[in-house]
Amino acid sequence: MSWISALAELQQQGEPCVLVTIIEERGSTPRNAGSKMVVTAERIFETIGGGHLEYKAMELARDMLENRSQDTRLERFSLGASLGQCCGGATVLLFEPMGQPQAQIAVFGAGHVGRALVPLLASLPCRVRWIDSRENEFPAQIPPGVEKVVNDEVVDEVDSMPPGSYYIVMTHNHQLDLELTAAILARNDFAYYGLIGSKSKRAKFEHRLRDRGFAADVVQRMRCPMGLAEVKGKLPVEIAVSIAGEVIATYNATFGEHKRSEQRKKAEPVTRLLPSSRRNQA
Structure with missing residues (x-):
């Protein structure tokens, strides 16, 4: 099932999920920017490339579901150093909670x-x-x-x-x-x-x-x-x-x-992938 069909079906069923999107890529990565994956408490639809990156994305998405998070989230992953994948590139993922009941x-x-x-x-x-x-x-x-x-x-x-x-x-x-x-x-x-x-x-x-x-x-x-x-x-x-x-x-x-409680928590800094010139300026 495609990610968009999955979203429509889950919305009809009232089942919350998280839409995970690759919004930025740098170097060698398993999937290109724009690739999407839908994560529920028990299922996934589509893929962002498999491997440890996908496992970590699923883990983070399900943690958001368990905590009923309503906030979107950006996370940067270095595929070589932190995840041990052979691609060696880096990617930024956007996590969007969908249909989370209050x-x-x-x-x-x-x-x-x-x-x-x-x-x-x-x-x-x-x-x-x-x-x-x-x-x-x-x-x-x-x-x-x-x-x-x-x-x-x-x-x-x-x-x-x-x-x-x-x-x-x-x-x-x-x-x-x-x-x-x-x-x-x-x-x-x-x-x-x-x-x-x-x-x-x-x-x-x-x-x-x-x-x-x-x-x-x-x-x-x-x-x-x-x-x-x-x-x-x-x-x-x-x-x-x-x-x-x-x-x-x-x-x-x-x-x-x-x-308000979530906002009081110490947020983890998110590093955006910038062009080398801008990274040097930063």
């Missing part, structure tokens, strides 16, 4: 509010897993980029989400809501947890969670009622808009803090 969201419940909410979340830069034990509750058409999960053991799906995920619980069963809440709070590594319900439901859950040994500061992280208080209404779409607004506000704040 939030990974698990939505538990395919009822009326879930069916109104999931299409809204699917239109955002998020990866959504929509989970329910009832196959017939899902609509015939699932929004693009949304993974439908039918599992009788719904609570087991909590462990399949990565750290920093967003959880939204709105099932048809209060006891199931409680078990999901306990599993999510036990992880305590989420960016957001929202539980549909009233203030009285929250009070009952807080009491039961305290009986199970959960600390007050952990329980306090639960959003219930969830959604923006400014968005009024009881229609499923109104509730969905309220919840989506709160999720957007949360991930914008979280992503902004992540960006």
